[in-house]
Amino acid sequence: STAESNALRTPIVAVLGHVDHGKTTLLDTIRGSAVSEGEAGAITQHIGATAVPLETVSEMAGDLVDPTDFDLPGLLFIDTPGHHSFTTLRSRGGALADIAVVVVDVNDGFQPQTIEALEILQRTGTPFVVAANKIDTTPGWNPNDGRPIQETYEKQSQNAKSRLDENLYEIIGDLSDEGFSADLYWRVQNFTKNVGVVPLSAITNEGVPDLLAVLMGLSQRYMKEQMAVDVTGPGAGTVLEVKDERGFGATVDVVLYDGSVRADDRIVVGGIDGPIVTEVRALLQPRPNAEIRVEKRFDKVDEVRAAAGIKIAAPELDDAMAGAPIRVVRDRDLDDVIEEVESELAEIQVSTEEEGVVVKADTLGSLEAMANALREAEVPILRAEVGDVAPRDVAVASTANEEKHRVILGFNVDVLSNAETELDESEVRLFDDDVIYQLVEGYEEYVDEIER
Ligand code: GTP
Numbered sequence: 001s002t003a004e005s006n007a008l009r010t011p012i013v014a015v016l017g018h019v020d021h022g023k024t025t026l027l028d029t030i031r032g033s034a035v036s037e038g039e040a041g042a043i044t045q046h047i048g049a050t051a052v053p054l055e056t057v058s059e060m061a062g063d064l065v066d067p068t069d070f071d072l073p074g075l076l077f078i079d080t081p082g083h084h085s086f087t088t089l090r091s092r093g094g095a096l097a098d099i100a101v102v103v104v105d106v107n108d109g110f111q112p113q114t115i116e117a118l119e120i121l122q123r124t125g126t127p128f129v130v131a132a133n134k135i136d137t138t139p140g141w142n143p144n145d146g147r148p149i150q151e152t153y154e155k156q157s158q159n160a161k162s163r164l165d166e167n168l169y170e171i172i173g174d175l176s177d178e179g180f181s182a183d184l185y186w187r188v189q190n191f192t193k194n195v196g197v198v199p200l201s202a203i204t205n206e207g208v209p210d211l212l213a214v215l216m217g218l219s220q221r222y223m224k225e226q227m228a229v230d231v232t233g234p235g236a237g238t239v240l241e242v243k244d245e246r247g248f249g250a251t252v253d254v255v256l257y258d259g260s261v262r263a264d265d266r267i268v269v270g271g272i273d274g275p276i277v278t279e280v281r282a283l284l285q286p287r288p289n290a291e292i293r294v295e296k297r298f299d300k301v302d303e304v305r306a307a308a309g310i311k312i313a314a315p316e317l318d319d320a321m322a323g324a325p326i327r328v329v330r331d332r333d334l335d336d337v338i339e340e341v342e343s344e345l346a347e348i349q350v351s352t353e354e355e356g357v358v359v360k361a362d363t364l365g366s367l368e369a370m371a372n373a374l375r376e377a378e379v380p381i382l383r384a385e386v387g388d389v390a391p392r393d394v395a396v397a398s399t400a401n402e403e404k405h406r407v408i409l410g411f412n413v414d415v416l417s418n419a420e421t422e423l424d425e426s427e428v429r430l431f432d433d434d435v436i437y438q439l440v441e442g443y444e445e446y447v448d449e450i451e452r
């Protein structure tokens with residue numbers, strides 16, 4: 001009706017890749033922060049979101065981008081932990097992200113999570129570019145901070161050039177093995193058909209202008225139609241994390257991917273025991289270029305429009321689940337909205353059996369990934385839930401008939417103190433890890449041992 005509802009939605013850009021390949025550092029470079037340095041063991045534990053305005057993007061992209069060519073408001077970057085499954089990044093349509101950046105360490109090349117990321121992108125049909133990161137570690141490399149890749153490449157010695165070329169062609173070859181036709185990005189004509197590889201360094205910022213130019217071009221050129229949605233309608237989003245905030249109690253960090261949410265809206269959120277119906281108490285928006293995951297200062301706002309990372313404070317959110325859907329009710333029928341959330345939760349429900357192990361995970365996405373890994377390993381599940389290990393879990397696990405099933409497999413969760421006592425006093429064994437395949441392997445070794 002008005003120019004307002006014709007506003008384009010901010011594209012959502014997921015940054016994926018293997019542990020330590022430089023996802024958070026790359027985002028730090030783009031937003032001008034140092035989130036990576038503050039992380040325990042420099043490992044990202046939770047998915048984060050950062051809104052980067054068009055001005056920031058075009059400033060950094062320099063001559064490679066003319067901001068007047070663009071009418072998108074900027075980019076919403078989603079940071080993901082390399083050791084996790086990103087199935088949490090689901091939305092009503094399938095994939096939460098409109099486009100993705102797969103970060104690959106040029107020296108380290110393809111690793112398990114690189115391949116996992118590519119499989120997810122292929123399955124969801126998400127267009128992506130590859131950031132071939134850490135080019136500054138090429139032997140003999142002479143950095144030219146913040147310069148476009150071709151400019152700095154031309155200034156390198158023959159030896160450094162061929163070392164880098166070798167690594168880049170290996171990445172292009174590995175992409176082709178995964179079924180993607182890829183090339184250095186400046187040779188790519190159509191980014192939806194071919195994958196562009198952008199050599200860069202998140203430390204010296206060489207090639208970062210190129211990446212931003214490619215992302216802006218890609219979203220402006222191919223996403224514009226998709227972005228022309230009504231960003232004022234009742235919002236839809238995905239919960240990233242449930243967190244206690246002083247003065248607010250339990251809050252949820254959300255990626256809003258459609259419509260809007262207002263400070264007086266009624267919302268329905270996916271919870272451990274089904275949909276939670278509640279009223280927004282406060283909408284807390286991180287400042288531009290701030291990572292919602294670590295931000296301490298939020299602006300209290302009346303309305304937020306997609307796409308955005310937003311912290312929502314509301315009563316009854318204690319049992320909300322990371323990875324679950326969130327919907328704004330507004331002028332719709334409450335029952336319809338509850339049904340919508342219910343059916344989405346049902347899609348991600350893990351099927352359980354009469355005999356099996358107890359599984360606890362930190363998010364709905366990781367629970368789903370755990371269930372898949374256990375199904376592949378032919379391990380039956382008695383109970384699967386999001387949340388920390390509670391006394392109830394110990395009680396349930398101790399009812400299993402077989403010794404090998406009297407276990408709790410905890411992914412990225414804590415053990416509540418009263419559950420610890422129960423664990424000590426019962427026969428139940430706890431396996432915990434923050435890497436899924438290690439958790440499953442550890443359990444399988446245990447089963448081998450007791451069956452020997
Ligand atoms: P996870 O969140 O654990 O999956 O890792 P990540 O992909 O976010 O990696 P992160 O950004 O934390 O970087 C891992 C390490 O690589 C850090 O010590 C960074 O300083 C370093 N690093 C990242 N990018 C570069 C780069 O371009 N050049 C060099 N030399 N080091 C880099």
Ligand code: MG
Nearest residue numbers: 023024043044
């Ligand atoms: Mg990280």
